Amino acid sequence: MSVMTAVLSAEKLTKQFTKDDSAIVALRDFDLTVEEGSFVTVLGRSGCGKSTMLNLLAGLTEPSAGVVSYRGEKLTGPDIDIGYLTQSDTLMPWRDVQRNVEMPLEIRGVKAEERRRTAAGLLQRVGLAGFGKHYPRELSGGMRRRASLARMLAGTPRTLLMDEPFGALDAQLRTELQEELLRLWQGSGQTVVFVTHDIEEALLLGDRIVVLGGLGRIVADEEITLPRPRSVDALRVDREFVRLHTAMAAALKEGSS
Amino acid sequence: MTGQTVRPAQGPDGGATNAPPDRPDAEHREQAETAASGPVRIPVQRTWWQRHGSTTTVWSLRLLLVVVLLAGWEATAGSLFDITFTSKPSAIAERLGEWSADGTLWTHSWVTIQEIVYGFLLGALAGALAGFVLASLRTAYRVVDPFMMALYSIPKVALAPLFIVWFGIGMHMKVLLAAATVFFLVFLNTAAGVREVDRGLVDAVRLMGGTRRDIALKVVLPASMTGVLTGLKVAIPYALIGAVIGELVASNQGLGYLINDAAAQFDTAGVFATLVVLSVVAGLLNVFVGLIGRRVNRWKPVESQG
Numbered sequence: 001m002s003v004m005t006a007v008l009s010a011e012k013l014t015k016q017f018t019k020d021d022s023a024i025v026a027l028r029d030f031d032l033t034v035e036e037g038s039f040v041t042v043l044g045r046s047g048c049g050k051s052t053m054l055n056l057l058a059g060l061t062e063p064s065a066g067v068v069s070y071r072g073e074k075l076t077g078p079d080i081d082i083g084y085l086t087q088s089d090t091l092m093p094w095r096d097v098q099r100n101v102e103m104p105l106e107i108r109g110v111k112a113e114e115r116r117r118t119a120a121g122l123l124q125r126v127g128l129a130g131f132g133k134h135y136p137r138e139l140s141g142g143m144r145r146r147a148s149l150a151r152m153l154a155g156t157p158r159t160l161l162m163d164e165p166f167g168a169l170d171a172q173l174r175t176e177l178q179e180e181l182l183r184l185w186q187g188s189g190q191t192v193v194f195v196t197h198d199i200e201e202a203l204l205l206g207d208r209i210v211v212l213g214g215l216g217r218i219v220a221d222e223e224i225t226l227p228r229p230r231s232v233d234a235l236r237v238d239r240e241f242v243r244l245h246t247a248m249a250a251a252l253k254e255g256s257s
Numbered sequence: 258m259t260g261q262t263v264r265p266a267q268g269p270d271g272g273a274t275n276a277p278p279d280r281p282d283a284e285h286r287e288q289a290e291t292a293a294s295g296p297v298r299i300p301v302q303r304t305w306w307q308r309h310g311s312t313t314t315v316w317s318l319r320l321l322l323v324v325v326l327l328a329g330w331e332a333t334a335g336s337l338f339d340i341t342f343t344s345k346p347s348a349i350a351e352r353l354g355e356w357s358a359d360g361t362l363w364t365h366s367w368v369t370i371q372e373i374v375y376g377f378l379l380g381a382l383a384g385a386l387a388g389f390v391l392a393s394l395r396t397a398y399r400v401v402d403p404f405m406m407a408l409y410s411i412p413k414v415a416l417a418p419l420f421i422v423w424f425g426i427g428m429h430m431k432v433l434l435a436a437a438t439v440f441f442l443v444f445l446n447t448a449a450g451v452r453e454v455d456r457g458l459v460d461a462v463r464l465m466g467g468t469r470r471d472i473a474l475k476v477v478l479p480a481s482m483t484g485v486l487t488g489l490k491v492a493i494p495y496a497l498i499g500a501v502i503g504e505l506v507a508s509n510q511g512l513g514y515l516i517n518d519a520a521a522q523f524d525t526a527g528v529f530a531t532l533v534v535l536s537v538v539a540g541l542l543n544v545f546v547g548l549i550g551r552r553v554n555r556w557k558p559v560e561s562q563g
Contacts (some may be wrong), residue, residue: 058464078466080466088457090455092458108466187407
């Protein structure tokens with residue numbers, strides 16, 4: 001983290017959903033600044049506005065009040081420089097894996113030959129070589145996640161937003177994909193905002209952890225100085241890890257009360 | 258998945274051997290893990306009976322059912338039933354033979370088939386187009402929806418007299434009557450398909466920098482194909498109904514006319530012969546739509562392809 005410039009920032013973000021004569025507030029006066037090249041994990045319980053926050057940061061929805069800035073400019077809609085891996089699979093079911101991964105390139109007008117080469121390379125990188133001709137429903141949940149990851153990377157975004165991307169997977173597969181994500185991220189210079197409800201996952205992946213309470217109130221914001229590469233098994237007995245774990249658990253509890 | 262080709266789990270370039278030299282271990286392990294955790298394709302030897310057994314049984318039973326029914330009908334005709342009212346299979350076959358020989362069958366069938374095909378194409382095209390466009394414009398759809406439902410609910414037979422006044426008693430009237438019937442079915446199903454498109458897929462394309470055009474062509478169109486096809490499938494018998502009703506009401510040619518004509522002469526064999534021809538035409542049309550459906554729905558789970 002040599003260059004400490006803010007790449008993504010949220011100022012006084014508020015989002016409310018109006019229905020009839022009342023409005024449901026999902027996020028209130030949320031502030032966050034993400035540094036270039038950092039891996040920020042956002043920890044929070046279900047319903048604390050995490051997904052709302054990511055949708056706003058991705059430019060998918062408009063804030064009711066406040067501003068999202070990306071690289072110094074106000075974000076008014078989705079930006080191809082920001083990749084977003086959503087909680088649920090959004091692979092096109094009628095396209096095979098290869099053509100799904102090619103999609104961002106196709107929309108940008110990249111030539112078929114180059115598209116195919118890039119997608120094949122990405123499938124290899126996420127461990128899906130040879131599965132290009134399969135349709136999403138023919139793959140397991142873990143493989144679909146890998147395909148989604150490859151598709152997001154195909155757009156070569158410099159900033160990645162991830163919304164509990166491994167939440168629906170079994171523990172072993174999750175560890176596997178977490179390690180892979182770190183491998184893909186390290187040295188890439190990409191900025192990551194990773195949302196999760198799992199303290200362990202947040203500590204394992206991030207450089208910095210932000211804990212959200214109700215309505216996106218920030219109850220803790222700490223650097224994670226644990227040395228990389230990190231492994232779950234070694235971390236469990238690490239004193240710093242245990243300290244952070246306890247502190248974050250307390251923060252989560254405080255935030256929800 | 259009987260006809261699927263068997264493929265090895267790795268790519269044609271040999272996956273792991275091409276791993277970049279900087280982290281061969283990771284790549285190697287990666288390949289192994291993927292192969293271990295994901296589904297693997299293996300070749301299976303199956304006998305002809307294992308592959309086609311159930312299909313053969315079903316078809317044999319269908320044939321048996323037809324034979325039994327026809328034989329029963331033939332045997333009881335004249336004793337249990339009055340031939341004047343119910344005719345009998347041999348008489349119907351004979352009538353079909355006669356009509357086929359003197360060309361009556363072919364001229365009248367051809368007229369009806371033309372009416373069905375033109376009516377179907379016209380109605381389906383207009384319905385799919387209108388459904389796609391209107392359902393994409395949310396407010397417009399909300400405005401038009403109740404009117405469409407009201408028009409859809411009108412029995413199309415009731416339109417026949419009006420159509421005669423407007424278009425005469427020629428083929429145009431039948432084509433348009435069939436088209437009117439088909440239009441609403443295809444329209445409603447297409448619109449439902451378009452409106453049920455997964456919001457997440459649309460957002461995914463927006464995140465890729467896709468324009469409204471990209472969303473319409475790459476998400477909404479393929480996603481609504483299921484609805485369109487359902488509409489087409491449901492509409493086929495109705496195209497037939499529309500055309501035949503038109504012919505029954507007023508005409509001097511076509512299978513509907515043939516039925517009227519035969520019935521007027523108390524020729525029940527003739528009526529049944531025409532009904533046989535009509536069901537054959539319907540069956541052929543269904544096979545045709547089934548073929549399109551299979552091509553478009555390749556990506557769907559096998560069990561839901563029906």
